[in-house]
Amino acid sequence: MSDNVYKTLEITGSSKNSIEEAVETAIARSAQSVHNMRWFEVSDIRGHIADECIDYWQVTVKLGITLDPPA
Numbered sequence: 754m755s756d757n758v759y760k761t762l763e764i765t766g767s768s769k770n771s772i773e774e775a776v777e778t779a780i781a782r783s784a785q786s787v788h789n790m791r792w793f794e795v796s797d798i799r800g801h802i803a804d805e806c807i808d809y810w811q812v813t814v815k816l817g818i819t820l821d822p823p824a
Contacts, residue, residue, distance in 0.1 A: 762787065762816045763796070767809050772798055775812040789819040 766779025772795075780793060797813035 758820045759791070760818050760820055762818065763813060764816060765811060765813045767811045769809045772810050772812055775810045776814055779812065779814045780816070783816060787816065787818060789821070790816055791819055792817040 764779050764783055766775040768774035768778055776795060794815040795812055796815050800810045801808040
């Protein structure tokens with residue numbers, strides 16, 4: 754096992770279609786500015802109701818990233 758150091762980031766994604774798409778949106782957007790992502794954990798799921806129907810899903814995701822080694 755290597756001597757990695759990890760950091761956890763908490764982000765929230767949303768989707769009108771599904772919980773899975775909300776997670777995928779959150780991870781895809783994070784990948785534009787965060788590198789070394791290793792794992793994710795869904796920590797909260799909620800949604801918005803409009804006209805007695807689900808309007809959109811909102812999912813809080815914890816991302817585990819490996820920190821860069823010292824120079």
